[in-house]
Amino acid sequence: xxxxxxxxxxxxxERVLRREISDGPAHIAIxxxxxxxxxxxxxxxxxxxxxxGAQTTEKVLDWCEELSIQxxxxxxxSTENFKRxxxxxxxxxxxxxxxxxxFADADRIHQNEVRIKAIGxxxxxxxxxxxxxxxxxxxxxxxxGFRLNIALAYGGRxxxxxxxxxxxxxxxxGILTPADVxxxxxxAQLSANASRDVDLIIRTGGDERTSNFLPWHANGNxxxxxxxxxxxxxxxxxxxxxxxxxxxxxxxSWRQSRKNRAIALVRAVAQTEYxxxxxxxxxxxxxxxxxxxxxxxxxxxRQRTSETISHERAD
Numbered sequence: 001x002x003x004x005x006x007x008x009x010x011x012x013x014e015r016v017l018r019r020e021i022s023d024g025p026a027h028i029a030i031x032x033x034x035x036x037x038x039x040x041x042x043x044x045x046x047x048x049x050x051x052x053g054a055q056t057t058e059k060v061l062d063w064c065e066e067l068s069i070q071x072x073x074x075x076x077x078s079t080e081n082f083k084r085x086x087x088x089x090x091x092x093x094x095x096x097x098x099x100x101x102x103f104a105d106a107d108r109i110h111q112n113e114v115r116i117k118a119i120g121x122x123x124x125x126x127x128x129x130x131x132x133x134x135x136x137x138x139x140x141x142x143x144x145g146f147r148l149n150i151a152l153a154y155g156g157r158x159x160x161x162x163x164x165x166x167x168x169x170x171x172x173x174g175i176l177t178p179a180d181v182x183x184x185x186x187x188a189q190l191s192a193n194a195s196r197d198v199d200l201i202i203r204t205g206g207d208e209r210t211s212n213f214l215p216w217h218a219n220g221n222x223x224x225x226x227x228x229x230x231x232x233x234x235x236x237x238x239x240x241x242x243x244x245x246x247x248x249x250x251x252x253s254w255r256q257s258r259k260n261r262a263i264a265l266v267r268a269v270a271q272t273e274y275x276x277x278x279x280x281x282x283x284x285x286x287x288x289x290x291x292x293x294x295x296x297x298x299x300x301x302r303q304r305t306s307e308t309i310s311h312e313r314a315d
Contacts, residue, residue, distance in 0.1 A: 014238055025199030025247045027071040029214055029223070030060070034205030034231025041231075047091040052233035054099055063240050064146070065112060071147040071196060075213050079121065079155035093125070096152065097132040103148075104136040113145030120154030156212035163189035190216055198223045200247040202240070204232045224250040 032053055039049025057074060064072050076096065082089070103109055103116060116136040123130070133152070166189040170176040176185065198218035201210055208227045210218070226243035230236065 014241065021067070021241065021244045021248055023248075024067055024069065024244050025224075026069070027073070027196045027198050027217075028064070028069055028200045028202060028243075029073040029075070029198045029218060031075045031201065031203040031205075031211060031213055032057070032232040033203060033207060035233060037205065038231035038233045046088050047095070049231075049233060050092055050095050054095060056233055056235050057099075059237070060235075060240065061108075061114075061148070063237055067244070069146075071149070073119070073149040073151060073198065073214065075151045075154065075211070077120075077152045077154070078211065079124075079153055079158060082124070082153070093129050097129050100129075100132040100136040100150075104139040109140060110143075113143035114140060115143040115145075115147050116140045117147065117149045118152050119149050120152045121158065122152055124153045151213070154213075156215040159190060160215060187216065200243060201225045202243045203227050204230055204235050204239075 035049035035053040036046045037049075038052065039046050042048070060072070063069075077092070081092075084092075100116070103114075108114075109116070116139075118133040118137065122133055125133075129152070163186050167176065167181055167185055171178060171181065196217075198214055201213065201218055201223050203210065203225070206227070206229045210225060224247040226246040228235070228239050228242065230239055
């Protein structure tokens with residue numbers, strides 16, 4: 001009975017959150033943290049935590065489709081993860097390989113025209129994983145309905161350093177001049193190859209850090225960040241919707257700030273123009289008869305009053 005009540009409340013809360021979200025972000029990046037801690041909490045081996053996490057990933061793809069998200073980047077394996085035990089790595093690489101083949105052959109992937117792209121230093125991965133990456137990318141190449149980026153052997157600093165070195169090589173060869181190097185030049189060299197900047201980063205597992213994830217596309221775009229406590233296998237649709245609500249709240253705050261700055265600027269300009277008008281009237285007063293001088297001052301005052309009323313209506 002209690003479980004049924006909880007389910008009803010949970011679904012009602014989902015509907016409330018859904019109504020609070022309008023357009024939402026176009027590109028979400030997720031740091032899938034907590035698989036190992038979840039497994040230990042459940043008394044299972046670590047590989048079971050990774051398998052449970054893979055099921056959450058499939059749910060998130062459903063939610064993205066439902067909410068018209070255009071791009072999703074998943075931080076599946078970082079360069080730091082190579083330090084884990086060989087037993088865990090073998091199991092994790094096997095799971096990644098299996099899921100890439102499954103995704104590439106799934107009807108939903110082709111029906112929704114999902115383009116799969118691996119980002120990171122994939123040359124460091126086992127040959128069998130690299131082959132599964134090539135297969136998934138080739139099977140979905142050209143699709144633009146939705147983009148699924150999977151970060152494997154990924155590190156943000158490494159990505160930026162590699163891009164900087166490539167640009168430096170082109171300058172050294174005379175392909176580019178130093179004056180040619182701009183943000184677009186650097187972005188063209190990034191391995192991430194995301195089609196758009198990141199709007200929202202979600203991190204599960206309770207840690208409040210972005211772990212060097214997509215520094216150019218996320219930090220450079222001042223992406224909103226949502227940290228939540230559930231481990232990745234426990235991540236629910238309510239958690240996902242809360243993340244989207246965080247993005248919307250930040251966007252609304254920015255819109256209000258921009259509006260306030262614009263109003264302050266308009267008022268400042270209007271005040272400057274009024275003060276300048278009064279200075280001109282003072283200079284002309286000496287050259288005009290008293291009645292004309294008063295009329296000039298009155299006209300300046302009328303202009304100020306008219307502008308004030310207009311601004312108040314705009315507010």
